[in-house]
Amino acid sequence: MVFSKKSIHFIIATLVAILPLFGNANTNDTLPVKHEAIAVAEAGKTEVKELSEKDKEAEERKEFIQHHLLDSHDFHLFSYQDDAKVEHHVGFPLPVILWDGGLRVFSSSAFHHGEKAAESNGSFYRLHHEKIYKVNSAEEELTLNEEHHPTNAKPFDLSITKNVFMMLIVSLLIFLLFRSLAKSYAKNGGVAAGAGRFFEPIVLYIRDEIAIPNIGEKHYKKYMSHLLTVFFFIWFLNIFGLTPLGINVTGNIAITACLAIVTYIITTLTANKNYWGHIFWMPGVPVPMKIILAPIELLGTIIKPFSLMIRLYANIVAGHIVLMSLIGLMFLFKSWLGSSLSFGLSFAISLIEILVALLQAYIFTMLSALYFGSAVEEHHHEEAHH
Amino acid sequence: MEIPKIVGAGLVVIGAGIGIGRIGGSAMDAIARQPEATGKIQTAMLIAAALIEGIGFAALFAV
Numbered sequence: 208m209v210f211s212k213k214s215i216h217f218i219i220a221t222l223v224a225i226l227p228l229f230g231n232a233n234t235n236d237t238l239p240v241k242h243e244a245i246a247v248a249e250a251g252k253t254e255v256k257e258l259s260e261k262d263k264e265a266e267e268r269k270e271f272i273q274h275h276l277l278d279s280h281d282f283h284l285f286s287y288q289d290d291a292k293v294e295h296h297v298g299f300p301l302p303v304i305l306w307d308g309g310l311r312v313f314s315s316s317a318f319h320h321g322e323k324a325a326e327s328n329g330s331f332y333r334l335h336h337e338k339i340y341k342v343n344s345a346e347e348e349l350t351l352n353e354e355h356h357p358t359n360a361k362p363f364d365l366s367i368t369k370n371v372f373m374m375l376i377v378s379l380l381i382f383l384l385f386r387s388l389a390k391s392y393a394k395n396g397g398v399a400a401g402a403g404r405f406f407e408p409i410v411l412y413i414r415d416e417i418a419i420p421n422i423g424e425k426h427y428k429k430y431m432s433h434l435l436t437v438f439f440f441i442w443f444l445n446i447f448g449l450t451p452l453g454i455n456v457t458g459n460i461a462i463t464a465c466l467a468i469v470t471y472i473i474t475t476l477t478a479n480k481n482y483w484g485h486i487f488w489m490p491g492v493p494v495p496m497k498i499i500l501a502p503i504e505l506l507g508t509i510i511k512p513f514s515l516m517i518r519l520y521a522n523i524v525a526g527h528i529v530l531m532s533l534i535g536l537m538f539l540f541k542s543w544l545g546s547s548l549s550f551g552l553s554f555a556i557s558l559i560e561i562l563v564a565l566l567q568a569y570i571f572t573m574l575s576a577l578y579f580g581s582a583v584e585e586h587h588h589e590e591a592h593h
Numbered sequence: 594m595e596i597p598k599i600v601g602a603g604l605v606v607i608g609a610g611i612g613i614g615r616i617g618g619s620a621m622d623a624i625a626r627q628p629e630a631t632g633k634i635q636t637a638m639l640i641a642a643a644l645i646e647g648i649g650f651a652a653l654f655a656v
Contacts, residue, residue: 416636514647521650570643577640 268535276455276527277337278370280315284452296320301372305332305339307362315366332362339364370456377443377456381436413438413572421576426583430576433473437466438572445523445564449557457567458523460516467512470575475508478582511578515571522567526560602656609649613642 283298300316307330317325321334324345331342335349340359342349349357367375388403399407413434418427444456456462484490486504489497533556536549620638624631 416632514644514651517650517654518643518647521654522646525650566639570639573636573640574643 264538268538272528272531272535275453275531276458276524278368278455278459279337280318280334280339280366280368281320282369282372283320301369302367303332303339304365304367305362306365307341311362333359337368339366369454370459370462373444373447373452373454373456374462377440377447381439381443385439409438410435417569417573417576421573421580422583423580423585425585426579429477430473430579433469434572434576437470437575438568441466441519441571442565442568445568446561448523448527449560449564455523455527457519458527460520463516463520466519466571467516470515470578471508471512474512474578474582477579479584481584482582511574515574519567519571522563526556526563530556530560598656602652605652606649609645609652612645616641616645 280303281298281300283296285298286294286296288294300314303311303313303315303317303325305311305327309328311327311330313325313327315325317323317327318332318334324331324333324342324347326332326345331345331347332339333342333349334340335357338357338361340349340357340361342359349359352358384402384406388399388406391400391403392398394400414427414431418431418434422430441457448455448457486508487501489500489504492500530553533549533553536552537546540546540549616638620634623634627634
């Protein structure tokens with residue numbers, strides 16, 4: 208085995224790979240309590256009761272996974288119950304910024320994890336499934352319709368949520384990291400040092416294997432900044448999503464949509480005559496066909512960034528759901544065999560997820576480069592026709 | 594109305610699976626024939642697989 212000489216490295220790599228398991232396994236501590244409650248229940252009624260309790264547990268697990276996938280207004284690390292069965296939440300609040308006839312800024316700790324209404328300048332707000340609704344007084348509950356959606360008014364929410372917070376952190380990290388790398392080149396006479404030895408080959412790979420073959424020698428330079436930023440931003444966020452922090456930024460469709468829209472805007476603004484010619488008046492096909500192709504091609508320009516958005520979002524969300532469901536199996540089996548099996552399975556899946564984290568960043572960058580390439584492609588059809 | 598939707602999504606996923614499988618298999622064949630072109634084949638394979646995967650996910654989200 209290759210790792211045999213570097214056993215320490217292997218152990219560290221394994222620990223890093225296991226990390227997401229700890230992070231995602233922050234399940235409610237109420238689960239074991241529920242289990243005891245089932246055992247205590249009378250023998251006669253157990254069969255009926257156990258089923259409903261099991262359903263309840265399944266429901267709880269589902270809710271937990273959904274909660275993990277959602278954005279939130281506070282940075283929640285884990286919860287536990289003390290001996291007196293009082294629930295404690297560990298984490299820190301984030302600022303809530305609302306536009307509701309004026310700017311309102313307060314800490315999300317005012318919500319008390321959704322249990323109380325927050326007050327700001329005489330207005331009261333309540334949290335329901337991580338969305339903020341307006342209520343008239345501190346005591347008033349939200350009015351729910353048949354589908355359990357609140358009918359209360361929603362203020363315009365500009366809060367620094369967990370996802371925004373994490374994006375700011377990653378942006379800062381990337382900025383500091385690559386700034387210091389750029390400076391280290393000047394210091395060492397053009398040779399990478401430290402972390403640069405790791406990142407330089409990746410940057411070169413994006414330039415030589417993604418940008419130049421897809422965009423071309425002539426135009427690639429002006430797209431490099433976007434490609435590198437998008438690659439590292441998505442990659443770092445994907446990796447952070449696998450850590451015990453339990454964040455799910457790239458699995459939020461709004462964020463992938465913004466990334467895709469940026470790609471779309473750059474493609475559209477930098478496109479040359481040839482690109483628009485291929486969309487509205489496809490060369491080399493009969494005229495009736497040109498008319499049929501124009502709307503299809505026009506739609507295609509929107510479908511391309513749309514598929515970028517869906518691909519990244521769906522891959523990350525699917526990965527998180529699979530991982531958390533496998534961890535949920537441990538609580539479902541409640542036996543050493545099933546639990547250790549699902550541990551092994553979730554370990555294998557987390558290894559795959561580390562690969563997917565890199566692969567999705569690569570694919571997003573690659574396809575962006577492909578679209579940029581099609582936008583600046585030079586006219587070379589004339590020779591082919593003669 | 595719910596069952597045809599689910600069955601349809603399942604069919605699309607089966608189709609996408611077969612498609613990605615065929616891409617992977619063909620890429621293996623190509624690499625076996627021309628090991629020196631591994632890098633280029635892998636890139637093309639990943640792009641094609643990603644495009645099909647997008648359709649699969651779109652079907653899943655349409656359910």
